Amino acid sequence: AQSVTQLDSHVSVSEGTPVLLRCNYSSSYSPSLFWYVQHPNKGLQLLLKYTSAATLVKGINGFEAEFKKSETSFHLTKPSAHMSDAAEYFCVVSYSGGYQKVTFGIGTKLQVIP
């Protein structure tokens, strides 16, 4: 069984300050982990992915995430928030081994205050 928990449903930051969106997962197998972003009235776009290579993963638009197996976490960070980062972010865990099981978190809405 696998699950993913996004620890904050809403996060509010000021423009230019750091962003931290928290995600914990559980999986019976070695997982692949992803972060997606959804801007209002848009589809989801892949930000970054972890697939058992480097534990620090860099994505698009200055985002990065660190896979910490001991803490079963995959938190998303960005050093300096921009107004265009305001969106909803989804943490996703997947397992591919004969079948493909993908589980989404319920999302974190990021508000960026000017």
Place this chain on the structure above:
Amino acid sequence: EAQVTQNPRYLITVTGKKLTVTCSQNMNHEYMSWYRQDPGLGLRQIYYSMNVEVTDKGDVPEGYKVSRKEKRNFPLILESPSPNQTSLYFCASSMRDRGGGYTFGSGTRLTVV
């Protein structure tokens, strides 16, 4: 351009009137999936397909059907829609391996009255 195309983008229908939402991808992806997105519930998987003629239920399959007769197409069928199927629907595809992230369609907003 690599993409997943869903149609229609918006649909209002009445209870019980059969409808189909189409999904097509041009990336030769083996894996395709349908999700519904509802406030406070995130994305929940309806059905998925590992390849042509191979489909399986996701977490919320009741009231939906799918087919995968060709690799590129994965239509979602609501035989008798009900108001609780009012939702935002997304089709997604990926390569069938651990490294593949999804490519999502732009979504279909369905309202059943």
